[in-house]
Amino acid sequence: MRPKVLIIEDEPAIAQAEKLILEEFYEVHHAKDGETGLQMVEQIRPDLVVLDLMLPHRGGYDVSFTIRQNPKFSKTKIVMVTAKNLSSDQEKGMLVGADHYITKPFEPEQLLDAVQRVLGNVSY
Amino acid sequence: MSLTEALHRFFFYLGTNDGTLLVRSIEVLFFWLITYMIVSEFLRTKEEELQYLALAFGIFSIEKTILTFTTWILIFSDISLQAMPAFLPLAQFGLEMLAIMMMANAFGFPLFRRVEKKFLGSIYIQTAILVALVTVIEFFWLRSSELEKGLSFTAFWGSTVFTSVGLFYLLVAMLFTLKGGTNDRYRANLFLAFLAYFVALAFRLANFWLFEGTYGRFYVAEQPLPLLSALLFMRFVYLKLVDKATLQEKLRHSESQLEAEKKIGRMKDEFVSTVSHELRTPLTSIKLFVSLLLQGKLGSLQPKQEKALKTVKEEGDRLANLIDDLLDLSRLEAGKVKLKLASFSPHDFLHDNMHYELAKDKGIKVGLKVSGNFKVKVDVAKFKQIFINLLSNAVKFTGSGGRITIEAKPDDDRWIFKISDTGKGIEQDKLPRLFEKFFQADDYMTRTQKGTGLGLAIVKRLVELHKGTISTQSEVGKGSTFIVSLPIEP
Numbered sequence: 001m002r003p004k005v006l007i008i009e010d011e012p013a014i015a016q017a018e019k020l021i022l023e024e025f026y027e028v029h030h031a032k033d034g035e036t037g038l039q040m041v042e043q044i045r046p047d048l049v050v051l052d053l054m055l056p057h058r059g060g061y062d063v064s065f066t067i068r069q070n071p072k073f074s075k076t077k078i079v080m081v082t083a084k085n086l087s088s089d090q091e092k093g094m095l096v097g098a099d100h101y102i103t104k105p106f107e108p109e110q111l112l113d114a115v116q117r118v119l120g121n122v123s124y
Numbered sequence: 125m126s127l128t129e130a131l132h133r134f135f136f137y138l139g140t141n142d143g144t145l146l147v148r149s150i151e152v153l154f155f156w157l158i159t160y161m162i163v164s165e166f167l168r169t170k171e172e173e174l175q176y177l178a179l180a181f182g183i184f185s186i187e188k189t190i191l192t193f194t195t196w197i198l199i200f201s202d203i204s205l206q207a208m209p210a211f212l213p214l215a216q217f218g219l220e221m222l223a224i225m226m227m228a229n230a231f232g233f234p235l236f237r238r239v240e241k242k243f244l245g246s247i248y249i250q251t252a253i254l255v256a257l258v259t260v261i262e263f264f265w266l267r268s269s270e271l272e273k274g275l276s277f278t279a280f281w282g283s284t285v286f287t288s289v290g291l292f293y294l295l296v297a298m299l300f301t302l303k304g305g306t307n308d309r310y311r312a313n314l315f316l317a318f319l320a321y322f323v324a325l326a327f328r329l330a331n332f333w334l335f336e337g338t339y340g341r342f343y344v345a346e347q348p349l350p351l352l353s354a355l356l357f358m359r360f361v362y363l364k365l366v367d368k369a370t371l372q373e374k375l376r377h378s379e380s381q382l383e384a385e386k387k388i389g390r391m392k393d394e395f396v397s398t399v400s401h402e403l404r405t406p407l408t409s410i411k412l413f414v415s416l417l418l419q420g421k422l423g424s425l426q427p428k429q430e431k432a433l434k435t436v437k438e439e440g441d442r443l444a445n446l447i448d449d450l451l452d453l454s455r456l457e458a459g460k461v462k463l464k465l466a467s468f469s470p471h472d473f474l475h476d477n478m479h480y481e482l483a484k485d486k487g488i489k490v491g492l493k494v495s496g497n498f499k500v501k502v503d504v505a506k507f508k509q510i511f512i513n514l515l516s517n518a519v520k521f522t523g524s525g526g527r528i529t530i531e532a533k534p535d536d537d538r539w540i541f542k543i544s545d546t547g548k549g550i551e552q553d554k555l556p557r558l559f560e561k562f563f564q565a566d567d568y569m570t571r572t573q574k575g576t577g578l579g580l581a582i583v584k585r586l587v588e589l590h591k592g593t594i595s596t597q598s599e600v601g602k603g604s605t606f607i608v609s610l611p612i613e614p
Binding site: 011013014016017018020021054083104105106107108 | 408409411412413421422
């Protein structure tokens, strides 16, 4: 069975591209905002969440924090996608439990690479 | 009546009791005016420097008041000079000397420049000596049984002592004024003010010694001089205060201007930061889809389509760089960037071959002249940005077969980092504008190395953030050198 990836991204174009990149290897789902994203995490139990930092309703940090708070999802990996390349933001992202992060704009390989690394398909 | 006669009469009038009263009344008025000006300025600014000056003119004013009062009594009452309490003229002399002393002190150092502090600084000691003098002279006067004798004693010896002290202080004040103790454009004015008072006292002393204070001409000649001195002092203080007020006004103006500029800077930074964030989102999807297309994930491409898409991709990358540069520069300009200093070895960093792939790809030789084993403190990420920007600039303007030389060496408490190329060089008249935003010295650009026009502006800001300087030397056709000088520990 292919690993499940949930993309939480409010920009439809980016979400669509991410889906195109990942669906070759993974079972990909998509949520448009943080609130729906968290519900889908409950329903689908994804192996990995590709999480946008700037989300409507509930922001990326909040979603990441909520997932990490719940022991049920202790094995769920998180890759944060951020539009800010400030180190303080990255540090904060890592702090609330992201396993990896990539900065917008990014190349398809960067996303695929990050997801594969975090899921352990490729060793560090 | 001839002019000479008129003058003669005028001076004669000044020498009479009436004339003396007139001159002294005017003096009193002026001295109180100056005192008022200085005291009100002192109360407003609480500057220590004004304190001595206020004291000096305050004492002068009191002294002149006593003097005028004495003269007034002599003219309008029946009390004779002999019958007047002798401590009054004595106190008046003492006060005059005290005022001159304070004045020499005030102009000698604090108000306009702190010089010769050692000599003039001990104002309490000087005051104590003056008070002791007054006491001794008063004591001798009290001891003398005969009133007439006592009075003449105070009039002669007391006046001699006080006048000599006054002359000494005025001489000191004049010397300091000449030497540049008050380094300003009203120095001549100040010097004349001291000189007028000095001459007045000199006349007085000569009169005491040569004629026991009875020679009318000297007495007359002395009279207008303290008034002239007061006028000159008043002019000086007034001009000083006007200058100060003008300066403060200018300062206030430039301060508010600076504040406004800062505010605009912050607004601009917020705007740039928001805009660049908003630009990155669509750019992300554009770049992703172009890459997916190029990778053939969305179907195979014809060669022409592929070529067109590659151009789109390159331009997309350039746009991404421009957004990064804009954001960087805006944050630097808003003063939001802080250095994270760490120990750094220029030798190890510059010998990392990875940096020079770009040059080698283009067939450019890279030469290194780096002193070994010296450590500096820099923000490593920011130094890397400076280095990459300068290097890619050099690569950009150097043709295949050219040479880039990189030097680094310690220089006292700084270190120098140089990067020279054998490129086409920059015209002299364009050098000063090189670090401006969006200024391109040459519109010659390779297909692969398109600049954003912000690279050197960012480099300059980053160097300045390290408290360093950057300069350029260039000769058209021979090449350019960028010289960065940084403190070893910023």
